[in-house]
Amino acid sequence: MSYGEKELIDRAKKGDVNAFEQLIEGCQKKVFNIAFRMLGNIDDASELSQEVFLKAYKSIKNFKGDSLFNTWIYKVTTNTCLDELRKRKNKKVVSLDEDIEFAGNEIKRQIRDNSPGPEVAVENNELKRVVGDSISMLSEEYKTVIVLRDIHGFSYEEISRIIKCPEGTVKSRISRARQALKKILQQKKELINEEYVK
């Protein structure tokens, strides 16, 4: 830890907002983007990252300095994201293609598909979008490591510190997460192909 960072941390521990803001300057965007990829939308990500920083400001007194400040912030970020995802899980989610009971008869729920057709999907940007969307279908565990490793490029060692798991676990989890993502993408591809054939 650099001397400057240590001094800022000491000041932030005493409640100095200015020092705290200097500390988080370098990681704000990353925190926001991790939250965005984990939660899947900008508004929630914005609110959650603010929560992360408020939480960090409140609890910086407990930061012991045995890891880097940024690692600590990312740890707070992933934990807060996972809490939020778990909270959401408990809320009832309406399935889009579930049949609705209407006046005793079941009718098909019809939702317009806003996603562009397969012809656009071959473009690189689209591929990114499809891959990005597929991340949201991963389990929390897999989502976390994919976001940290493949989108944000954290090393295995850093991830092991952030999610508090042994490096061996991180390695196998990343491997399985990528396999799972590949599977989701394959299914999407098949769906697109089916549509195309129609």
Added chain:
Amino acid sequence: MKNCGEIIELISLYIDNELDNESRNDIEEHIETCESCRSELESLREIVGVLGSIEDVELPSGFKENLHERLMAQKNDNGLNSKIVLFKKKPFGFVSSVAAGLILVVVAGSLIMTRGLYGNVAKDGHQMLMNTHESESAKLALDGDKQSDESEGLDNLENYSIMFDEADESSKSRKVDGIGEAGESKEMQEFPDNAICSIAPTVTIEPSEVTAPSSEEPQVSCITVAGLGIYDVHIIVNAPDVEKEIGKINDIASSCNILLKDKIIATFSQGDSSAVSSPDETKKDEKVLNFNMDNSKYTCFIDELKAEYGDNLSFDDKFDGDGTMKRLIITVEE
């Protein structure tokens, strides 16, 4: 030779270059001959490549400003609780507590011995001070009150705290010691032998010193209580190079062992009475520095600031009468 299952397990690490030479060679040899593992590697590589090329989204507009406000609100919430001044008790704190207990026992004992259980026979001047009647106590308290009014540096008594007399190693206790000595010596004059001195409407007492007990009766020196006023000091800095002045002020503050509580960037309109209007038209940055400090630190701080800034330092009278809230204005001309 590894089978396909083992190779698939390792492909992810292979992509990330996390394998040792041996495993890497195994994979490279294997995919040369195994079509399905090769295509598995290619498709995973493609996915990892796409994931890596996903760009960061910019922070929403107003994110930092919003966060700043919330942090300030959070800080102020905490601020309400942070005015309690804590003094670290020295390891001898225990000893002094025991001493306090002993004094009480001895004093009570001597009262009982000299005046009987009902305490209505006064034998000499010393014991007068030990009078247990309410009115006398009240008078004593009043005396203490007067003293505090007279004694320098004790004019601000909104906040009270227990004072420990032993010289603390840290300079933080300069103030504490200062009062301790001042109070003690003064009270020692007025209550030469046994005295329980109390300053102002305080409840807590702490023995300041136990001098060697004489053969006849316990010599108890003053029980001293001092109040510490906590000043909320705002300094408006008005200078061509604000950061430089802030640096100076911070140095002065830390030389008096005061920490900057907060730095607020404030813009005052020229007409604002709280700001000193600058002679030139160019907009100068004005910043408000916020310090919390106790009385002795305040004295030290002001002395040092006067030495540094002289006439450039002025007090905002509007806040002077208030007591704990002080507003200073520092204006440095170009």
